[in-house]
Amino acid sequence: MEIYLEYLVMLPGPTNVPERVTRSMFTHMINHRSKDFVKLYVDTIEKSQKIFDTTSDVVALSASGTGAVEASVVNMVKKGDKVIIPVNGEFSSRLSTMLEWAGANVIRLTTPFGQNATFDQVKEAFDNNKDVKAFYVVWNETSTGTMVKYLDKIKDLTARNDSFYVVDGVSILGGEEFHMDKWGVDVCVTGAQKALAAPPGISPIAVSQKAKKHMIANPPPTFYFNMARYFKYYDDTKETPFTPAIPLLYAYREALDIILEEGIENRIRRHRVCSDALYSGLSTMGLSPFAKEDARSTVVIALNYLQGLDDKTFRGTLSEKFRVLVAGGFGELKGKVFRVGCMGEVHKYHVMRTISAIASTLDMMGYKTNPDAIKVAEDKLRAL
């Protein structure tokens, strides 16, 4: 018999989608060149601005996060531009490749997986490269569960060197604190299916006035990811240049409504408390976090596998017996870590059920786990 019961989706995206959001897609088709669409899209964009905390332009691309990150590269970087980027995982590595393909002279600040380049290292790179054109940073490295914690301090460096500041916030925006305008960020990219708790397929990108001017003056030879076209359509008619994924825009807007109803600060606090409970509970159980303590993400928790613990059996049991989904390792961490998403709807229940199911799975696989884990997590969750 096939089981259709829903999963507890503790992946680093896609994540659990509230039923209200899924239900919002159940509507009739509209014309994407009409007042109906303009109403939907303008509302979506204005609500997105609140999430980015910006008054600048936001474009909702119909693509995955990778597509939007690619847009942030091909529209910003010209051949020969010097770009600084910290590299410490799969996604920052991929982004640095994109920058090279765009012709950039890439200065990689490489640190071991699980660690971040320090602010001083970033500062030093700026000091040594006065002609730097842009600083790119993957805010949350989904592949290793690390998060950069000095986004608010970069502004002074980019202002000094008159360079652009680009943040890949795909797997985190909506789950952690972010102030685009206050922090002087020029471009920030995110994905709907992560901390925003919408289905995958929409990836918003926010662009400062300065970066917008730069993009319009330097349009890349592409249609689909040509930001100048999106700006022109929005400025002229509040539409998108190409047919957008209309049902997903309804879903994304509904997800934004839920976020604004809860309040962004409350939401961030909830993510922090839940991740604290997950780190504490799972550590007590005997599973050590992969990331160094000062680099740990509050939205993606990467854990080292215990000696001999088989990835496929572990995640298969969790999924099949308990219907809890967690992700495996990425690239060279495949089989060495598993990753728990702490995103979007995540609340007490999600944390407790996840820890409980992991404990039971480890028990079934013959590992003795510390029964205090669940109590430790529950204690932490009292903060909610």
Added chain:
Amino acid sequence: MEIYLEYLVMLPGPTNVPERVTRSMFTHMINHRSKDFVKLYVDTIEKSQKIFDTTSDVVALSASGTGAVEASVVNMVKKGDKVIIPVNGEFSSRLSTMLEWAGANVIRLTTPFGQNATFDQVKEAFDNNKDVKAFYVVWNETSTGTMVKYLDKIKDLTARNDSFYVVDGVSILGGEEFHMDKWGVDVCVTGAQKALAAPPGISPIAVSQKAKKHMIANPPPTFYFNMARYFKYYDDTKETPFTPAIPLLYAYREALDIILEEGIENRIRRHRVCSDALYSGLSTMGLSPFAKEDARSTVVIALNYLQGLDDKTFRGTLSEKFRVLVAGGFGELKGKVFRVGCMGEVHKYHVMRTISAIASTLDMMGYKTNPDAIKVAEDKLRAL
């Protein structure tokens, strides 16, 4: 009071989406790296192959049709490649620009809007360019309502010159006859929101074995539209390299089920009868088709506006008073024509209601129309 009643969507995409399709999106989130996803995706791809009539690879891109067309260019064309393309409207013009951006030496077979290059003109271009690397053709020029009718004859030319044969079938596949393998097509692109009657956001691209080899050997410097990555993921794990728009894949698969239940031949016949009824009925009413008779599309009907008939008032009345959506003209045809989509679910009811609403709108705007129009259309529809 705001009206939420559904529209009759007679646009050249998006089109009416059957409720069964919309409803299929109302499901729980799954992991895109799991057996659940593989089952969904493989099923979707295998059903797509039937629509393209091919045994070769199909990739369902999470993007609009323009994105998939761009993929068909950047993965196929290398700098200096000679490419022949008929140009007779907005979309073929756009495609020829994409080809130039990819570095191609583009031979445009330009004809006036509303006409197609003849097969003899295409043959002559092949005769004069023995070193041609690819023939690109927009099967259905959505902007003008024309359709190329000799796709089955190109094979001999491309075989003779050992060139690739690429078909942009975005606005028509599923509504007209197509046999990818039999006709020797190397790449065919389509969009879910046109004759396939799914929501927008998924754009399938089918690739012959020969073109697949070429793409793998010549990967472009892009992630999102890098076909070699999609092939590798599918061949290795039956997954997609980037997080796909999962709800739209459910919808697209459901739309394919509906097509296969009806039978592709029945579906094509239905499109032909409905477009015949629309052409006859609207011509009787006094609205002349924009396209030359031998070039007329069976899925997009472009009609010349009557003298002095204002586009905005006409389409606004049609939409607001009768909730029937038709599209305006594109580019230089803006205000000169309107376009009726004859796609997907289109059946007797759609045709009759559209003709009736157009007649009433024209009457309201003070134009005397021939009352025989509706009877002429009904007669044609008896063939169904």
